Amino acid sequence: MRRRHHFHIDHRGHSVSATVQTGHNVEVEVLVDGKETGHGTTQDDRPVTVHLELPTDPPSQVAVRVTPGPGVPRCTFEAPGAEPQVMSPHPY
Template identity: 50%
Template sequence: MTVSIHGGHPGLVELLVDGKETGRVPLRGHRPQVLTGELPTDPPLPVIVRVVPGPGTPRCTAVIDGAETLMSPRAF
């Protein structure tokens, strides 16, 4: 699972699962965003990703089956 944050005008936040886009929302400055998707398990498992794009390093938290996990940032 990957969250990509694209700056520019307009900015965009994408949720990728196994390299496929499963969610996207417009980037609205430094305001937190929420994306939803599914993990390809049997049965599919819903996931909620909370994104805080800034200021500073973006922070992403995944909520899967009620458990909240901080995702590690990587610059590309």
């Protein structure tokens, strides 16, 4: 059964959201400030990392690491020089 899970974090004045659609094939879509900037796929419970760029000056390289399972998916936001941060589940 496929389900959608939403996650969110604010970083350096930018909104980063991730949608994880679970099932046998897991699809991940990442938006920065409401615009799709990255996507990834994996299978079953294998983690996937989506690399993206924040529109800062100069642009910042960051990543969203998704662990689809077992159980409820988890998203972690990773930025250079900072501890990884767990992204908050966001129902909508």
